[in-house]
Amino acid sequence: MIINHPLLGPRDSAEFTYLGDARLIDRPDWQSQTAARDFYEYGYLRENPAGWHEELWFHEAGDRSWLVVTRNTVTHEISKVEMARDVARKRGRST
């Protein structure tokens, strides 16, 4: 596969390491009343769709950026690639 890196352009996916569902960015609040349940769901449950999937890839043999890749799990088509850091900020992870 080819991942179109937002900074570096098209790169062979062999340079990347896959983590999984980009919801892993949404780490729950440890002090919430429901923290135990939240962390369980965060850690273990997945939508796992047959279709578009936002997922985390690490450019291990490249610039060491984590990317959020929107990819179709049926066709492998990639529609969007973003810097995970930007996504994390958009999702309110700035402190």
Place this chain on the structure above:
Amino acid sequence: MTQKNRLQGGQVDTTTTCKFKFDGKSYTAHSGDTLASALLANGVRLMGRSFKYHRPRGVLSAGSEEPNALVELRNGARQEPNTRATTIEMFDGLSANSQNRLGSLRFDLLAINDRFSNFLAAGFYYKTFMWPAAFWEKIYEPIIRKAAGLGSLSLQDDPDVYDKGFLHCDLLIIGAGPAGLMAALTAGRAGANVILADEDFRMGGRLNSETFSIDDAAGADWAAATVAELANLPNVRLMSRTTVIGAFDHGIYGAVERVSDHLPTPEVGKPRQVLWRIYTKQTVLAAGAIERPIAFENNDRPGIMLASSIRSYANRFAVAADQRVAVFTNNDDGHRTAADLHAKGVKISAVVDVRADAPRSHDYEVLHGEVVNTKGRLGLAFAEVKLADGTMRVLECGALGMAGGWNPNVHMTCHQRGRPAWNEDIAAFVPGGALPPGMSVAGAANGAFSTYAALTSGAAAAQKALGLKGRLPATPQAEDAPVNLKPFWYVEGCSRAWLDLQNDVTVKDVKLSHQEGFRSVEHLKRYTTLGMATDQGKTSNMGGLAIMAELAGKAIPEVGTTIFRPPYTPTAIGVLAGRHRGQEFHPKRLTPSHRWAEEQGAVFVEVGNWLRAQWFPRAGETHWRETVDREVLATRKSVGVCDVTTLGKVDVQGADAADFLNKIYCNGFAKLAVGKTRYGLMLREDGIAMDDGTAARLAEDHFVVTTTTANALPVYRHMEFVRQCLFPDMDVQLISTTEAWAQYAVAGPNSRKLLEKIVDQDISNDAFPFMACANITICGGLRARLFRISFSGELAYEIAVPSAYGDALMRRIIEVGAEFDVTPYGTEALGVMRIEKGHAAGNELNGTTTAQNLGMGRMVSKKKDSIGSTLSEREGLNAEGDVRQVGIRPVNPDDPVPAGAHLMNATGPVDAGHDQGYATSACFSPNLGHAIALGFLKDGANRMGEKMRLVSPLTGIDVQVEIVSAHFVDPEGERLRA
């Protein structure tokens, strides 16, 4: 022997003569021949045996789709089984042998199977061989296995090298027939970066095998001229002998270039083949079409061939398949074979056409009818024809061309799960549905069978792919005959009529499959093995589908096809591995003291990709244990030195560096003073221990974190995840410095005294106490780092210098340490000392242990959020009586306490239900004089002093042990602080 079937003309070089051997017998050929054409030229029709019935087989095709003429090419370590005679390029000295036979090719004893074929019908083996149960493995299966298989591997190491490579282009064109050449010309002239790949050693495709003209030139000459023009374009890369094996995601194609297969052996240092990964923006598939046979009784004898291949042999290779040739056809194309061979002076017995309105000829007889049977023991002698009026005719012929129409080579259009579409006009599947993105199809592969259509569509496909504007280049003049075809798959009433020639699947088998309910094409394939041979059904699947459709009362497209999978043709496993075998399987990582350690005669051990000194044997030492014991004792007595460069090192800087470490370690780091080091335990988010190490605070905003050797990469990745994805606005910067520094552990009571001779600063206990760290200089000014940390439990330091000075530092340590009898020690002694000290390592941090299990439960801070802290509180990870790390010692000091042995109560059953735990790491402790082990034991903290059994039924060990503290040596840690 003379080449009795050699004709005039063709594209072989009759000025050169190659000698070659087949089954030990010598023949001659010319360069430009294939093994198949050379054998036919010499009148050899029998080339192999079929898989199941061991029927005699000759060549069917003239290309890579060949199912029959498979040979073992070359001898010795280069022996290559199942090699298609049709694609083996002739060279002087070539040697090949027939395969899958017991006895000689002519008298194959396993041909007996054919006599019993009635008992060996499709799927017969699923219904028998069940009783008695033990007989399957002992008797039936060994017989079946021995009889099965095709060619043999030599089982000697493949002596050749294989390379890999990477190419980028705007347009990849697969196939260099008329469509591919025209596409390349169009794209090349437009300046695009083009790769034109063709599996053949001569580009031109069917143009080389036909007598067509293009403009005023012979087709083959036009092809040669076009190739010459393309070769002069710097933006076009011509790759002959290159098979594109698969269409992978996002425009990545795999291709295998056979660099040296046409040579007796590769030149020294040169690869046999290269696997290219081609990255392309657009692709034109111009892979042509494959002619299909017709099923009739005994249609498998040597001499019965695809009609087009008879033409190939005559026109391209100047070989008559036999001196008497007949043709059985359902379309006009078959007549070309008769016309071309007649023109070359070969006797045409007749053309048998199933169509009443078949074209007539003045040159040979055209019969309206069907070939219903054949005769001939090891090759075709007679074909029996049933004429339309019901009368029978017997044709004397040594070759019979089957012309059942053509199947476009849609293979690669389906590699991404697209399905082809049915085209009624040519009665064949054509590319349809979703093609791999960026792919277009031209020429016969798209069902455009005339030369003119191929040329036109090739140009158009290239234009479209590149988005070129303007009119298409003028198509040269070429034949543009329509396809006149009457679908005809099999002769009514036939039974042993072959569909899959290699796997011996006949019309009868398909009928049986249908009868037994295996009606889906996938069931048909799997039940009968139709299409599972080395040609993957290229010549057989269509016939099977058509018959199944008829039996099921469905149209062929309703039945559908099986899935086309890469590789397009079978691909050497060697080339897919490239150079990564033997010592080059993975790169080696060597520490800066490697050369020095070699000089000391060190024995090395693989730790991931690192090679580490395992121990340093000295003269007179006869057993590794003797060496390791000495290293341990010397270290604990005076001082030892060990290369610990392999530990992962991550430089963590930034204003929020301490906060960041607080997140990744379960214990606290915010309050660690500058100049101090702290042990840290890292959890995964699921609360399980991930890794441990130390973090040294060199400045308020600067830490050096160490990881275990094995986890350096995953820990770094994890830290970047935490930094970028979870806390994107922390001011923290990470970079790995594992290899930047050579790092040595200097351990033992004299370690300070030794280092004082090297270090430029004061490192007295007051100035540099336990867990201190600092940037220092050594030897009069070289920058270095010093950490007072200890894995061995002794007074110890780790000292680091830039890698380039690692060798020199090690030599200096040995030199200045001579007065203390400094002893280099390896990983084994390191391991002994850490077990003696009760430190957890890889065997304990096995991905299932919690901080509690390790006896470090209290380290998990509840006052802060760190990765893993919440999920570490789950009930299953905090159960009463869960395992704890303990020490294990044998009650009888001579007994072993091996790692991997299980702990059982002293009395009571020994079985899984009563398992109490297991030993994780073990060694012989030279300090204690007996074996010791670390282990995990249920409720271990409360069982100190308990006598238990340690059992390893796998290795025959059952010993009495005592549970003790894991800290075997210096439990109070006094030595560390000395």
Place this chain on the structure above:
Amino acid sequence: MHDLVKQTALGGTEPRVDKYDHITISENDGLSLASVAARRGKEADCHKLLKKLLGAVPGPGRAQLHDPEAGFWMGPEQWMIGAPSESHEDLAERLKGLLGDAASVTEQTGAWVCFDVIGPAMQDMCERLCSVPIRQMQAGDAQRTVIHHLGCFVIRRTAADHIRILGPRASAGSLHHALVATAQALDTGSYGSDAPA
């Protein structure tokens, strides 16, 4: 002044050179290296200082070929700076002095082995080693990629037939073996009109 003697990445006292008709592979032992990463909120300061040092701040996939200090982009807000070790043995220290709180600086000299690959077959050689689109790369393009399982930087230098490869120092031997074997696997014969001068 200390008295410890340096060793090259390949373990010699002198850098190694392998010369063929079509390619020369030279171990380059004369580079000091240090990484620079901008501190959060100090990016502009860091850029300014780097520009002063290098003449320009290299963007993604680019190197600033400059003397005596040169640099290439490693990752977002992160660069590798190199300079001759003869004059810049203390490069990291100097950079920290220059950049202060604007950046984190980490010495990298010992982490890498550097090979200069020069010759008419350079592009063909590069195609056998890694997936960078060498024929499309311009002088100053710098890509991190994989060569024989090793994470490496490939930098196209000013001379058209020259690439510089930085690989992990501990695997210098494996990388060197791969380079030499690949050079030997290539035809020594003529390199056509598209070969770099």
Place this chain on the structure above:
Amino acid sequence: MRYSGLRVIKEALTGHKGWQPAWRDPEPQAAYDIVIIGGGGHGLATAYYLAKEFGQKRIAVLEKGWIGGGNVGRNTTIIRSNYLLDGNEPFYEFSLKLWEGLEQDFNYNAMISQRGILNLIHSDAQRDAFTRRGNAMILNGADAEMLSTEQIKARYPFLNTDDARFPIKGGLAQHRGGTVRHDAVAWGYARGADSHGVDIIQNCEVTGFRIANGKCTGVETTRGFIGAGKVGCAVAGSSSRLMSHAGMRLPMESHVLQAFVSEGLKPVLPGVITFGAGHFYCSQSDKGGLVFGGDIDGYNSYAQRGNLPVVEDVCEGGMAIFPSFGRARLLRMWGGIMDMSMDGSPIIDRTETEGLYFNGGWCYGGFKATPASGYCFAHLLAKDAPHPTATAYRFDRFEKGRMIDEKGMGNQPNLH
């Protein structure tokens, strides 16, 4: 119809006219007592045991395509019970024992061939881990033997023991491990189930569950609604997709695992062998093809096809231990979709919806589990209680922290 050698001879002499379809092709009925979704190995085995061992009637298996078209027809055919952990080993040993009598039980020759499996060892730590595992196997009543390098070399003289980057330091063998003709397992169970009255309905895709008041009463299909007293889902690879119709999110991801076969070769490999320092395992089929595989591609996928990097990685592993295989040719590569669970172990459990049961999460180990999975799932469906060997395969183990993590890779499915 009973299959036997005599029957084969009789049919051969009478023109094969007497063979009947191996299973019927019935129209779906309006309702069944038990509906099994998924006509793969596990679903068919479940139906077979429900009917044969648990006396259940009115059972249907619904298959969206053709039976045996999922992972039972795409795997590398290995059976073994060389597991470590308490939650797993008894289950897989139960499965192996069922394999050992299966052909006689369902009267179909699935070519179960216990030619052994050998896991190569390349480091001391690996030897420690395999020692622990081998002992766990023996303590659970399975067989295991630790082999020395010399013993291994005698068995596989062409293994690379001279020039290996990661030398072979021994191996853990399970002689009762081996291979099975995978398609025949599906067909044997289908034929056996059919003969016990189970309706096997192909080309019938489930598109939804009918759930009212927390109870599942049947399934919506492409062939209409089918009522059911109980519904059992056994569609590994597609579990998340199917269960999303019941509003469930599962602790798993779907990944593609590639497998490979070479051209047919005369026998070279007697049993199964796995490389311990790379991603490669291999056996040789009765037909002569080297059947091999390695790691999953590593990204979520439902595409049933993979990509080149893993192909190359697997072949590198193969060449590392078998340098003579370089001249054998890879004939075909394909992919199957795995339910990669969060701890690498499966789930056989009730769901929160009454009457809806789940079997899945088999990672790439589902084939060897087929008989026990079917048996245990049938047990659960028939008795509403887990079979004693499958008590740990529960949904709630993740929330409670009772993972069954053989490899110790944690909640990252692509590492299991």
